[in-house]
Amino acid sequence: MQSEAAVATKPSLTPARMIVAASFALVFVVLLVGAWKYRWMSDDGFINLRVVKQFEDGHGLVFNRGERVEASTSPLWVAVLIVADLLLPLRLEWIAVFTGITATVAGVALLLYGAWKLLPERAGTIVLPAGIWVLVAFAPQWKFASSGLENGLFMLWFGATFALLARWCASDASRPSLGTAVVIGIGPLIRPDLALMSACFVIAVIVARHEWRGTLQFLVAVLALPVLYEVFRMGYYDSLVPNTALAKEASRAAWHQGWTYVRVSVQPYWLWIPLIALAVGGYAPVLRGHAANHDRRRLAVTIASLAAGATHLLYVVRVGGDFMHGRMVLPGLTAVIAPVAVLAFTRSALRIATLAIVAVWAIIAIGVLRSSADAPIVFIGTPRNAVTLADFGWQPGGPNRSWYAGPGVYFNERRVNAPPHPGLPPSDVASFGIGMSSYALGTNVYVLDMLGLADPVTAHLELKRRGVIGHEKPLPIPWVAARLVAPGTDVGAADFPLPSFFIARPLDDHPQGTFEQRVDAARAALACGQLRALQRRVSGHLSPGGFAANLWHSFADTRMRIPPEPADAVARFCRS
Numbered sequence: 001m002q003s004e005a006a007v008a009t010k011p012s013l014t015p016a017r018m019i020v021a022a023s024f025a026l027v028f029v030v031l032l033v034g035a036w037k038y039r040w041m042s043d044d045g046f047i048n049l050r051v052v053k054q055f056e057d058g059h060g061l062v063f064n065r066g067e068r069v070e071a072s073t074s075p076l077w078v079a080v081l082i083v084a085d086l087l088l089p090l091r092l093e094w095i096a097v098f099t100g101i102t103a104t105v106a107g108v109a110l111l112l113y114g115a116w117k118l119l120p121e122r123a124g125t126i127v128l129p130a131g132i133w134v135l136v137a138f139a140p141q142w143k144f145a146s147s148g149l150e151n152g153l154f155m156l157w158f159g160a161t162f163a164l165l166a167r168w169c170a171s172d173a174s175r176p177s178l179g180t181a182v183v184i185g186i187g188p189l190i191r192p193d194l195a196l197m198s199a200c201f202v203i204a205v206i207v208a209r210h211e212w213r214g215t216l217q218f219l220v221a222v223l224a225l226p227v228l229y230e231v232f233r234m235g236y237y238d239s240l241v242p243n244t245a246l247a248k249e250a251s252r253a254a255w256h257q258g259w260t261y262v263r264v265s266v267q268p269y270w271l272w273i274p275l276i277a278l279a280v281g282g283y284a285p286v287l288r289g290h291a292a293n294h295d296r297r298r299l300a301v302t303i304a305s306l307a308a309g310a311t312h313l314l315y316v317v318r319v320g321g322d323f324m325h326g327r328m329v330l331p332g333l334t335a336v337i338a339p340v341a342v343l344a345f346t347r348s349a350l351r352i353a354t355l356a357i358v359a360v361w362a363i364i365a366i367g368v369l370r371s372s373a374d375a376p377i378v379f380i381g382t383p384r385n386a387v388t389l390a391d392f393g394w395q396p397g398g399p400n401r402s403w404y405a406g407p408g409v410y411f412n413e414r415r416v417n418a419p420p421h422p423g424l425p426p427s428d429v430a431s432f433g434i435g436m437s438s439y440a441l442g443t444n445v446y447v448l449d450m451l452g453l454a455d456p457v458t459a460h461l462e463l464k465r466r467g468v469i470g471h472e473k474p475l476p477i478p479w480v481a482a483r484l485v486a487p488g489t490d491v492g493a494a495d496f497p498l499p500s501f502f503i504a505r506p507l508d509d510h511p512q513g514t515f516e517q518r519v520d521a522a523r524a525a526l527a528c529g530q531l532r533a534l535q536r537r538v539s540g541h542l543s544p545g546g547f548a549a550n551l552w553h554s555f556a557d558t559r560m561r562i563p564p565e566p567a568d569a570v571a572r573f574c575r576s
Contacts, residue, residue, distance in 0.1 A: 020126055024112070027129050027136050030366060031108060034142030035101045040376035041093050041387050042324070043435030045148015047454060048072050049092050050439045052081045057443045061236075063454040064446050065425070068538045070242045071454035074150035075229060076189040093148070093388045100152030104145040107155030108132065110163040111334070115341035117166035118298050120289025125344040130282060130355055131337035133362035134274050138333070139374045140265070140326030146376075146387075153190050154331055157183070161201060162305065162338050169297040175214050176205060181221035188226045192241060193250075193315055197308040197335060198222070204304030208297040234554040235547035238537040241558060246459035247452035247473055254320030254466050261321020261469075262313065265329045268371040274361045275336075281354025282340035302339040309335030323469045325373030378436075394440040401440055404429075409484050411496045418489040430480050432504070448484060450475040451504065456538050457483070457531075462561040467505045476508035476564050478515060482522035492516070507564035521566035528574035530560055 047063070051072050054062050061078065063071035072078050084095045116127055135141050144151040164180040176184075184201050187194035202222055206215060233239060241250070266272070283306070290299035313332035322328040343355065377384055378392070386392050393400040403413035407426035410416065420428045430448040431437055438447040438454075451471055452458030458475040466472060477496045485491055493515040511518060525531055534557050537550055563569045 016126060020128060023129055027108070027112070027132055028105060031105060031136045031142075031145075032101070034136075034139070034366075035104060035145035038139070038142040038374070038376045039097050039101070039146045039385055039387060040143070040378070041097065042147045042149060043378050043433055044453075045096060046435030046439040048074070048078055048081060048148055049096065050435075050443070051078050052085060052092060053439070054443050055082055056085065059443060063438070063449075065443060066539060067456065068237050068542065069454055069456050069459075070233060070237045070239065071244070071449075073192070073242050073244045074153065074190050076186060077150035077153050080153060091388055096148040097146040097387055100144075100146045100148070103152035103156040104141075107152070107157070107159035108135070110156070110159030111338055111341050114159065114163035114166035115338060117163070117170050118286075118302060118339055119342070119344055120286060120293055120295065120298065121344045121346075125346070127342050128345050128355060129341070130343040130358050131274075131278050131340040132342065133358050134271065134278070134337045135330075135334060137362040137365040138269060138271070138326075138330075139365075139370055141330060143374055143376055144324075144327050144330060149327070150190055151327065151330060154194070155334065157187060157190055157194075158197070158331070158334055158338070161187075162301075165201060165205070165301045166298075169208075169295070169301055174211065175209055175218055178217070178221040181218050182225065185222035185224065185226055189229055191331075192245065193312065194331065195226070196311045196315060197331070200304045200308035200311060201301075204300040208300035231551070235550045236542065238534070238550040238554050239558050240554055243456065243459045244453050244470075246558070248319070248470050249463050249472070250319050252463075253318050254469075255318060257320040257466060257469070258317035262317055262329060264371075265321075265326040269365055269369045270361065271333075274358045277354045277357040277361075278337065278340045281350045281357075282343055285348075285351070286339060286343075305335050305338045309333065309338075320466060320469050323471065325371060379433075389436065389440050392436055394436050398440075401437075404441065411480065411484075412499060414495075414497065416485065416491060416495050418485045418491050418495070421484055421486050424484065428484050430475075430484055432474065432499070448475075448480065450480065456534065457526075457562065460534070460560055460562045461507060461564050464507075465505070468503050471504040474504040474506060476506065476518075476566070478508075478518035478566050479522045481519045482526060482566075487523060491519075510565065512565055512567040518566045521570050525562075525566055525569035525573050528570070530556075531562060531569065531573045534560065 051061060051063060054060065054065065059065045060068065061070070063069050080099065081092065081096060084099055085092050088095050112129070112132060119127065146152070161184050164183060165176065168176045168180065184198050187198035202219070205218065209215070237243070239246070286302060287299065290302060309332040312335065313329070316322070316328045316332065343351065345351065345355065375384060378386065383391055389395045390398065404410070405415065408415050409418055409420050410429040412431055420426065425444055425446050427441070427445040428448065429437065429441065429445060430450055432450050434447055434449045434454060441447070447454070449455040450458060452461065452473045452475070453470070455475070457479070458473055461473045461475070463472055477493065480496060481491055513521070526535065537546070537553060537557065563572060
């Protein structure tokens with residue numbers, strides 16, 4: 001039986017406490033309802049699932065058996081899916097959806113905890129959700145909580161990093177624990193661009209500390225996993241970056257296109273209203289409070305989070321954004337609002353106005369603010385909330401795979417009357433949309449990604465003009481014929497008709513010679529010099545010597561670009 005003293009010290013459930021508890025519960029209700037209502041699997045999400053199945057079948061972390069290409073941007077997300085698929089008795093599609101939603105919710109919970117720990121005025125005050133509504137009421141957050149992509153894992157990582165640093169700020173420890181350092185460092189394993197956020201938090205820790213002892217140990221812990229994986233990437237894949245980064249030319253600038261992407265991503269939701277309110281009534285008082293309290297740690301972490309968000313958004317603008325509405329805005333937006341995710345309720349008119357503006361905006365946003373791109377569908381005409389292959393009609397015997405009639409060479413859904421190229425398996429498919437089809441057809445079917453995300457040759461094509469991000473490098477058809485069809489086979493351009501609706505702009509708009517001559521030139525280029533060496537380094541058995549050689553060649557091979565026109569490729573790679 002509890003003592004009277006213990007009962008007397010137990011916090012009473014006052015109306016104010018009930019309102020506060022209800023306000024936080026509402027955050028999670030809205031997030032869960034929105035995420036479930038917008039559940040789906042994206043076509044790119046199925047690429048991750050195919051890599052998982054290839055690994056489980058003993059073929060390695062690859063997209064096609066016998067061809068080492070890093071088709072996933074997020075190695076840690078693939079690892080999570082592999083473990084979850086081994087442990088859970090569910091279809092892998094549902095595992096990806098449930099794991100993404102669960103990670104998103106857990107990340108938001110950690111973010112709220114971190115924001116509470118960072119408040120300059122916490123003791124004896126009422127704390128209410130504020131900036132967190134910018135994330136929770138933002139429809140793209142609901143959509144990308146699932147999708148089979150790594151957004152949910154990002155939310156979990158960022159929330160954990162923010163919470164651990166906030167807890168360090170409130171402690172007497174001279175530096176964050178080595179576990180915290182490891183968590184900060186795994187950002188690039190979720191997405192390479194998250195290295196920007198990791199760097200901002202590392203700088204904050206270094207600046208906030210009053211002594212430098214242990215800094216080297218902290219940095220080693222931060223860098224250990226990313227460096228080890230980078231060595232693996234270079235030796236295994238013969239590349240410094242994921243293949244997706246090559247296909248999207250992530251190192252090149254497309255400022256105008258990127259600014260348009262960010263503007264279009266936020267405009268339908270009137271995000272400027274809560275962001276301005278939080279800047280004036282949230283950030284300004286919080287920063288003043290940390291400065292007045294001479295709280296160097298909290299000030300550094302708060303500024304680092306803001307800098308991480310701004311830096312990542314600037315990166316997104318620079319690279320031209322993304323083809324998925326709102327998706328690449330989410331990481332930067334999360335970091336920007338994190339320090340003001342919750343605010344202390346005071347009698348200040350400014351603070352009351354800030355909370356009121358954000359609350360009213362959230363109600364309107366949840367109810368009516370949408371973009372036409374928010375619908376959780378993959379392509380025009382596909383079902384809403386489709387998750388499994390059966391939902392999409394790609395199950396065995398399903399209508400969307402009726403074109404596949406067994407072993408052979410296929411161009412999109414058309415069977416080519418020709419034998420496959422020597423060295424390829426009996427079934428080979430060239431496709432512009434590789435997610436669902438590659439996962440449905442199984443790990444023993446060779447799938448040529450004609451947009452390059454999962455292909456070692458197409459990703460290296462030269463890009464002379466920008467287009468729809470991720471769809472800028474359609475492999476010219478002579479290269480497709482040269483790579484899939486056995487030499488000496490009589491095939492023509494009519495055997496490879498392009499789809500009637502196609503958003504990618506062809507790269508070979510100045511063809512040199514007949515179709516047959518161009519196919520011969522492509523075959524010749526593939527057998528020459530650095531292009532031949534590239535294919536050999538990512539194919540077949542990988543010995544320790546081959547791994548070491550790839551470490552050396554990965555620098556030059558990452559920079560290598562292939563002229564789209566076969567004759568130009570011959571001139572470049574077949575010099576005597």
